[in-house]
Amino acid sequence: MKIYLDAIWALNFLLDLMLLLLTQALARDATRKRRIVAGGFIASLLVPISLYFSDSFFISFPGKILFSAIIITTAFGYQNIYRWSKLLLLFYFVSFAIGGGLIGIHFLLQRPFSQGSNGFLTYNSGFGDPVSWLFIITCFPIVWLFTKSRMDKHVSEKIRYDQLTPVTIRMRGKSYSSTGFIDSGNQLTDPLTKKPVILCDEVFLKQWFTDEDWLRLKQCYQSLQVHDLPKEWEKYMQLVPYQGVEGRSMFLFTLRPDQLIIYYGEKRIETSKVLIGIQFGRLTKDASYHCLLHPQIIHSATIYTA
DSSP states (O other): OOOOHHHHHHHHHHHHHHHHHHHHHHHTOOOOHHHHHHHHHHHHTHHHHHHHOTTOGGGSHHHHHHHHHHHHHHHHOOSOHHHHHHHHHHHHHHHHHHHHHHHHHHHHHSOOEEEETTEEEEOOOSSSOOOOHHHHHHHHHHHHHHHHHHHHHHHHHHHTTSOEEEEEEEETTEEEEEEEEEOTTOOOBOTTTOOBEEEEEHHHHGGGSOHHHHHHHHHHHHHTOGGGSOGGGGGGEEEEEEEOTTSOEEEEEEEOOSEEEEEETTEEEEESOOEEEEESSOSOSSOSOSEEEOHHHHHHSEEEEO
């Protein structure tokens, strides 16, 4: 029997790539596609390893778990253990869901038994029930599209108003982009100017600061010594009073940006009438977004149709 390794390898590469793309889509991850392709290639290496090194550690159960970890690290990188674990578990979920769907279709189409003169006859073709490559090539994209469409619909119904959206902020001649979360519960506004206040975390905002300036800004916030702010940032800073969860009156350090751009669906929303509250730390464990947006911006800012 001839084994066309190149054909099997290419097919496995495409299947693994589609699984990683589905994992990325469901996780709403912004990893570049070339990293996903690299992860698919690493995953496909299991084919020649299984064929030429049948006693390899990666063929064992612990080895497959380790190999999966390598695939996820290659495809999505490592930022923190929470995000990495979520992607690994989602990758397994996608693989099991697609595999289960293929097995379900296979058994739905086949005839496992028939009725004869002496009763029911069952069929057994040997060890297991083989699924042809033609069946996989035909049905895999169908199950993939079905799984993605159902998960997308579930997410859209769950999120609706509160959703993730691309955000770009321009300030002091620099422009950086990230992901924002439209939070219907965020009603914070500056009592003097009535400008809505959004929150951006340390990971995103530090791009505009030097390490020394950010450290001084953090120390000023902790001591409320405003006169110690970095000189070049004084005209961009503003204190906004607010009431904490425990009922105490507190102050929030905010920045005045030159422009805020939000890509909301097919619309491009621009405004400069907004303040950026500084969050010294992360907003989320998995770094899925770095800005908490104010819903008022969606309704009051200038909107352009994309």
